[in-house]
Amino acid sequence: MATLQAIKYSPGKLEVLDQLRLPHVFRYDDVKTCEEAFDCIRSMRVRGAPAIAIVAVLGLAVELQTTQLQASTVEDTIAHIDQRLDYLKESRPTAVDLANSITLLKGLVRAHAQKSSDAEPRDIVAAYVAGAEEYMNRDLQTNLAIGDNGAAWLRDVAGASADKPISVLTHCNTGSLATSGHGTALGIIRSLQSSGVLRHAFCTETRPYNQGSRLTAFELVHEGIPATLVTDSMAAALFATRGKEENIAAVIVGADRVVANGDTANKIGTYALAVLAKYHGIKFVVAAPRTSIDLLTAEGKDITIEQRKGEEVTQVTGPVVGSDGKVDERIVARVATADQRIGVWNPAFDVTPHELIDAIVTEAGVVVKDGEGRFDLSKVKSA
Ligand code: MRU
Numbered sequence: 001m002a003t004l005q006a007i008k009y010s011p012g013k014l015e016v017l018d019q020l021r022l023p024h025v026f027r028y029d030d031v032k033t034c035e036e037a038f039d040c041i042r043s044m045r046v047r048g049a050p051a052i053a054i055v056a057v058l059g060l061a062v063e064l065q066t067t068q069l070q071a072s073t074v075e076d077t078i079a080h081i082d083q084r085l086d087y088l089k090e091s092r093p094t095a096v097d098l099a100n101s102i103t104l105l106k107g108l109v110r111a112h113a114q115k116s117s118d119a120e121p122r123d124i125v126a127a128y129v130a131g132a133e134e135y136m137n138r139d140l141q142t143n144l145a146i147g148d149n150g151a152a153w154l155r156d157v158a159g160a161s162a163d164k165p166i167s168v169l170t171h172c173n174t175g176s177l178a179t180s181g182h183g184t185a186l187g188i189i190r191s192l193q194s195s196g197v198l199r200h201a202f203c204t205e206t207r208p209y210n211q212g213s214r215l216t217a218f219e220l221v222h223e224g225i226p227a228t229l230v231t232d233s234m235a236a237a238l239f240a241t242r243g244k245e246e247n248i249a250a251v252i253v254g255a256d257r258v259v260a261n262g263d264t265a266n267k268i269g270t271y272a273l274a275v276l277a278k279y280h281g282i283k284f285v286v287a288a289p290r291t292s293i294d295l296l297t298a299e300g301k302d303i304t305i306e307q308r309k310g311e312e313v314t315q316v317t318g319p320v321v322g323s324d325g326k327v328d329e330r331i332v333a334r335v336a337t338a339d340q341r342i343g344v345w346n347p348a349f350d351v352t353p354h355e356l357i358d359a360i361v362t363e364a365g366v367v368v369k370d371g372e373g374r375f376d377l378s379k380v381k382s383a
Helices: 034-042 049-066 074-089 096-115 121-157 185-194 211-223 232-242 270-279 378-382
Strands: 007-010 013-017 028-030 166-170 198-204 227-230 248-253 257-259 264-267 283-287 315-321 327-336 349-352 359-362 365-367
Touching: 007 049, 007 121, 013 049, 028 034, 034 049, 034 074, 049 074, 049 096, 049 121, 074 096, 074 121, 096 121, 121 185, 121 248, 121 283, 121 359, 121 365, 166 185, 185 198, 185 211, 185 248, 185 283, 198 211, 198 232, 211 227, 227 232, 232 248, 232 270, 248 270, 264 270, 270 283, 270 349, 365 378
Parallel strands: 166 198, 166 248, 198 227, 248 283, 283 359
Antiparallel strands: 007 013, 013 028, 257 264, 264 349, 315 327, 359 365
16 A cells, blocks of 8 residues: 655655645645745645645755756855745744744754855755755654654553554544654554554544545545544534543644643644543643744744635535536535625634643653643753
8 A cells, every 4th residue: 555645855856745636636736946835835735734844845945956046155045045945934824843944954054054164055055955855854754753652652541452442533634644754643543553552543524624534534544544534523422422432542633833831733623622532531642743842932822823714614625526426526616605705713723721731742752741730842852
């Protein structure tokens, strides 16, 4: 079974899977410039915190590899890279991976210039490209480690075993499609499954953009993981009526930004699931690579939440289903699901207070709260 790949890169070529067409059509778009990378991210043809950052930094890498550099000095080259990265940073505001990757690469080219006093503009470009490639490669290792760490923690804390497998619920899409591969929260689910301790995975539809039904359901089916799709509003009833029989032990979600006190911005609807998990005595686990941690922001109330277009709530787009029940991917229709004159509030993310989070799983280990209910993320961030 081929692994799903949202981002394909080889030197000078970046291809990004158009996630708006999934799961019905598999089409990769060439991304040759920063403008194309920006548009791909803004239009959500690629989405998910790690994937956004990878497409941004590799978009610039490809542009630098395939266009004539105008800068004639090292200083001008660095200024040019800064300016292109600053532009890309504006594509989506909430996921901190984008800002963190940009800070990292800006630092890397400066360090290269300082280290080699005889560096030329092309050496700075080469250092940038190598840094961007390394950023993508490291993400896969990160996800595999998150998967293992999270699965080990759930075996310990929730008693998951082959004799007593657990079920989990996840929200939005945090899998191969949101990362360079494997996934974060979905990576934990994959690791539970491969170690034989997963009974069942439930995924939410994730209104209004349906990342859960369009993407996570597809990934779960593709991986052969026993799974069931529910709408967001069914989670409470699921926990209340089937929680015991299914042994639902955890809600596992990803993160767009985990701030210093552990408050976590993630896809709208995450906060509601955390409240429900607390009420039903189900563990609430955030899976976050260190690139999603923002220690410069103290509390969740300071996170900028992206507001998106009202049409995402009042319309749906997808291929039509014929009278024979078959999906015809050649005919895509946009359908109104509400009176188009209604006012709409459409925040793309919400903030789950750290009080409701049991564990933050990173590639460097699992962080839990101390006796006073505080997360200390500084150790994993600098590990
Ligand atoms: O709006 P999206 O689809 O980019 O939102 C994605 C999420 O909220 C994910 O849970 C988060 O980015 C983590 S992806 C590993």
